[in-house]
Amino acid sequence: MIISTLKENIFYIISIDGDLDASSALQLDTAIKQALELNEKSIVINCKKLNYVSSSGLGVFISYLAEFEKDNIYFALLHVKDKILNTLNILGLTKLLHIIEKLPNV
Amino acid sequence: MFNSSITNHYTTFCSVQNLKKIRNFVEKSLLKSNINIRDTEMIVLAVDEVCSNSIIHSNSQNPNSFIDIFLKLKKGEVFVEIKDKGKEFDYNAYQEPSISQLIKEKAKGKMGLMMVRNIMDKMEYIHEKDLNIFRLVKKVEAGF
Numbered sequence: 001m002i003i004s005t006l007k008e009n010i011f012y013i014i015s016i017d018g019d020l021d022a023s024s025a026l027q028l029d030t031a032i033k034q035a036l037e038l039n040e041k042s043i044v045i046n047c048k049k050l051n052y053v054s055s056s057g058l059g060v061f062i063s064y065l066a067e068f069e070k071d072n073i074y075f076a077l078l079h080v081k082d083k084i085l086n087t088l089n090i091l092g093l094t095k096l097l098h099i100i101e102k103l104p105n106v
Numbered sequence: 107m108f109n110s111s112i113t114n115h116y117t118t119f120c121s122v123q124n125l126k127k128i129r130n131f132v133e134k135s136l137l138k139s140n141i142n143i144r145d146t147e148m149i150v151l152a153v154d155e156v157c158s159n160s161i162i163h164s165n166s167q168n169p170n171s172f173i174d175i176f177l178k179l180k181k182g183e184v185f186v187e188i189k190d191k192g193k194e195f196d197y198n199a200y201q202e203p204s205i206s207q208l209i210k211e212k213a214k215g216k217m218g219l220m221m222v223r224n225i226m227d228k229m230e231y232i233h234e235k236d237l238n239i240f241r242l243v244k245k246v247e248a249g250f
Binding site: 059062087 | 123125126148162205209210213217225
């Protein structure tokens with residue numbers, strides 16, 4: 001899995017390319033941690049090239065939700081494929097995670 | 107129609123770097139048997155979750171330990187058996203957390219078995235002759 005980051009307008013975009021599983025979840029965790037250290041207030045995960053996610057990857061998202069809410073940080077998943085949505089739906093996570101098809105206008 | 111009854115076996119050493127190989131084995135075996143993509147993707151995920159737990163928690167990613175995955179298709183059901191010789195899992199003590207509890211705890215784990223239970227029709231764990239054995243069953247449909 002390859003992770004890249006990009007700042008576009010107010011959005012700190014973390015793009016994931018490949019499979020997000022127990023072998024790679026730590027990379028995502030590090031990227032989100034880094035965004036928070038940079039005091040970013042709008043974090044978007046670009047899932048366009050995300051091919052697979054297991055609970056290890058979803059756990060990273062879940063572990064930050066309380067902090068995002070507390071610090072009023074905008075967090076969204078962008079370009080989520082149907083296959084990934086099916087995985088999110090197993091535990092009803094589509095209701096908890098903000099899923100978007102394009103970046104919001106600012 | 108499904109292809110005739112299959113039994114496939116894959117063995118690998120306990121490293122999370124091998125999870126993708128395990129997923130590829132499960133995916134290829136099921137698709138070759140004409141099981142639909144949605145069911146295949148779900149079973150791949152369930153097997154990945156059990157194997158991740160076994161590799162990380164039961165075997166501490168010991169490269170000298172091995173994990174075996176058996177797949178069998180019979181009468182419209184996929185049977186999966188996952189075996190390893192790692193530390194016994196205290197299945198009776200396992201209590202499924204709620205998602206809200208995990209959010210509150212800022213937990214990064216604990217969702218794997220929840221996923222498996224939601225995906226598969228049956229899941230059982232036994233510890234027998236020093237082996238951890240997970241058995242999973244799911245009814246599947248043919249076609250794409």
